[in-house]
Amino acid sequence: MMQATTKEAYELLHKGVLSFGRAGVMGIRIDVEYCKRKKAHLTRKIDRLEKQLSDSELFKEWRKAYGASTNFNSGTQLAHLLYDLRGVVPPKLTSSEKQGSTDEKTLSQLGIPEIQDLLKIKQLKKIRDTYLEAFAREQIGGYIHPFSNLHTTVTYRSSVDHPNFQNIPIRDEEAMKICRRAVFPRPGHQLVELDYSRIEVKVASCYHKDPNMIAEMKDPSLDMHLDMAKELFLLQSINKKDPIHKTLRNAAKSGFVFPQFYGDYYVHCADGLACQWGGLSKKKWRRGEGLKMPLGYLSDHFIMNGINSYAEFEEHVRKVEEKFWNVRFPVYRDWKEEWWELYQKTGCLDMLTGFRCGGVMRKNEAINRPIQGSAFHCLLWSFIEIDELSLKEDWGSRLVGQIHDAILLDVLPKEFDYTLETAQRIMCEALPKAWPWIIVPLEVEADVCGVDQPWSTKEAYNLG
DNA sequence: GGAACTCGCCAC
DNA sequence: AAACGTGGCGAGTTCC
Numbered sequence: 352m353m354q355a356t357t358k359e360a361y362e363l364l365h366k367g368v369l370s371f372g373r374a375g376v377m378g379i380r381i382d383v384e385y386c387k388r389k390k391a392h393l394t395r396k397i398d399r400l401e402k403q404l405s406d407s408e409l410f411k412e413w414r415k416a417y418g419a420s421t422n423f424n425s426g427t428q429l430a431h432l433l434y435d436l437r438g439v440v441p442p443k444l445t446s447s448e449k450q451g452s453t454d455e456k457t458l459s460q461l462g463i464p465e466i467q468d469l470l471k472i473k474q475l476k477k478i479r480d481t482y483l484e485a486f487a488r489e490q491i492g493g494y495i496h497p498f499s500n501l502h503t504t505v506t507y508r509s510s511v512d513h514p515n516f517q518n519i520p521i522r523d524e525e526a527m528k529i530c531r532r533a534v535f536p537r538p539g540h541q542l543v544e545l546d547y548s549r550i551e552v553k554v555a556s557c558y559h560k561d562p563n564m565i566a567e568m569k570d571p572s573l574d575m576h577l578d579m580a581k582e583l584f585l586l587q588s589i590n591k592k593d594p595i596h597k598t599l600r601n602a603a604k605s606g607f608v609f610p611q612f613y614g615d616y617y618v619h620c621a622d623g624l625a626c627q628w629g630g631l632s633k634k635k636w637r638r639g640e641g642l643k644m645p646l647g648y649l650s651d652h653f654i655m656n657g658i659n660s661y662a663e664f665e666e667h668v669r670k671v672e673e674k675f676w677n678v679r680f681p682v683y684r685d686w687k688e689e690w691w692e693l694y695q696k697t698g699c700l701d702m703l704t705g706f707r708c709g710g711v712m713r714k715n716e717a718i719n720r721p722i723q724g725s726a727f728h729c730l731l732w733s734f735i736e737i738d739e740l741s742l743k744e745d746w747g748s749r750l751v752g753q754i755h756d757a758i759l760l761d762v763l764p765k766e767f768d769y770t771l772e773t774a775q776r777i778m779c780e781a782l783p784k785a786w787p788w789i790i791v792p793l794e795v796e797a798d799v800c801g802v803d804q805p806w807s808t809k810e811a812y813n814l815g
Numbered sequence: 816g817g818a819a820c821t822c823g824c825c826a827c
Numbered sequence: 828a829a830a831c832g833t834g835g836c837g838a839g840t841t842c843c
Contacts, residue, residue, distance in 0.1 A: 422838090422839080424837095424838060424839070425838080425839060425840090426821090426822060426823075426838085426839075427821090427822090427839070427840070428839090445821075445822065445823095446821090446822085447821065447822085449821080449822095450822095452822090452823095453822080453823080454822080454823060454824085455823085455824085473823090473824095474824095476837090476838095477823095477824065477825075477837085480836095480837060480838085481824085481825075481835095481836065481837060482825085484837090485836085485837095503834080504833065504834065505833080506832085506833060506834090508827090508833060508834075509834090510833085510834050510835070511834085511835080512834095512835060512836085513835095514835090514836090515825085515826085515834080515835045515836065516826095517825090517826055517827070517834070517835080518824085518825040518826035518827085518834080518835070518836085519825080519826075520825060520826080521825090521826075522825090522826085523825095526825085551827085551832095609831085610831055611831090612831090612832090613831040613832045614829095614830070614831060614832070615830065615831045615832095616829080616830045616831090617830095618830080619830075619831075713829095713830095714829080714830090715829095715830075715831070715832065716832070718832085719831085719832040719833080720832075720833080722832085723827090723832065723833060724833095727827095727833095754826075754827070755826080755827045755833085755834090756827070757827085816843100817842105817843090818841100818842085818843085819840100819841085819842080819843100820839100820840080820841075820842090821838105821839085821840075821841095822837105822838090822839085822840100823836105823837090823838095824835105824836095824837095825834105825835090825836090826833100826834080826835095827832100827833080827834085
């Protein structure tokens, strides 16, 4: 189903394969001794936690039910224990509806004391077995050589395997530190990450051309996430520096704006905003509940503003959603409908980068795939240009990886300024010149590690 | 004993 | 009217 409709698109993938191949051959340095040490350390920690839990009621019942075949990693066994033997009503079923769900969110809701310890064990095993173990297994002479593929995804994005280098933990501080501590630059070098800011939203703007969204991309004083936080949480005024408002802005961004762009709707958003971000329970809507605000709790704040129940909050989010699309981004809204109709008529969708999406698609897929793919192609084009220039000019610095909208460079310190300036120029200036359909300014953000320091030490660097 | 599947979780 | 996009991978499980 892959189809390039222009020579340029065809060449982008072919050059991309070569550049990604070079980065893979180059490889990324791993502290193998650390991986082994840390794995052993985590194993001891996991054993201790399991030993502590082994006297608990939960584990006793578990062993009684399964005897010699007891396996504390088994979701099937846990679901059987909780939902069949203990008779707990499952808050949620798995997607195939074969059994009650045992994912983190569901288990946490049950209010069983041992469950938190069990979840902690699972988290440590994930770090040990998915990341440290994979680094140690895949490394050759202290370097991993991940494969970047350009032929595997329906969107024409990339995928990476052996090991996957696109999902190393970053949001969870503890997991981030443990995993990224294993990743190093070459001796005497330093790791630098350059990522396109808001590239998917910017590329979407080039498709729908909504003037309000384009303004948002051009004017740094505009902040839709802050605006939405104000509307969703009924704030009179909002201050970006206030830590509570920062939390609420983040909630609006992750719990409303992004899901809306991916095609979600108010019922899910309301649930996520209240439970995950506001700390409120869905059923009860009592005073003194949820996030602590300067003048009381979030639940009190809503009640004071006339929202007295979860049902009323959901209705509020519905109105915010309606306004979001009908008043803020009506052109974007209309584009989605036209784009969907175009697909239904023609059976395929042409991307701005010269690729054609075909096959059977649902509405959200038809809208998201071309945007996602084109956004990645901005990165791919830049990656190729930087790679080819680095060869031509014989840099000591090299591209070693990419993560959808970011590149990872292994930089020779004396080339630091030149490398960053050059890469930034290619990413933000050369690309829009090559692709005139890009009608919003592009920006990059840099994260930099010290010389001979691991990836866990990266810090934001002002490109000026 | 391997292939294919489910479930869960990490990233963007 | 319907309702979150894209991946890789580990462990468990089931099937052949």
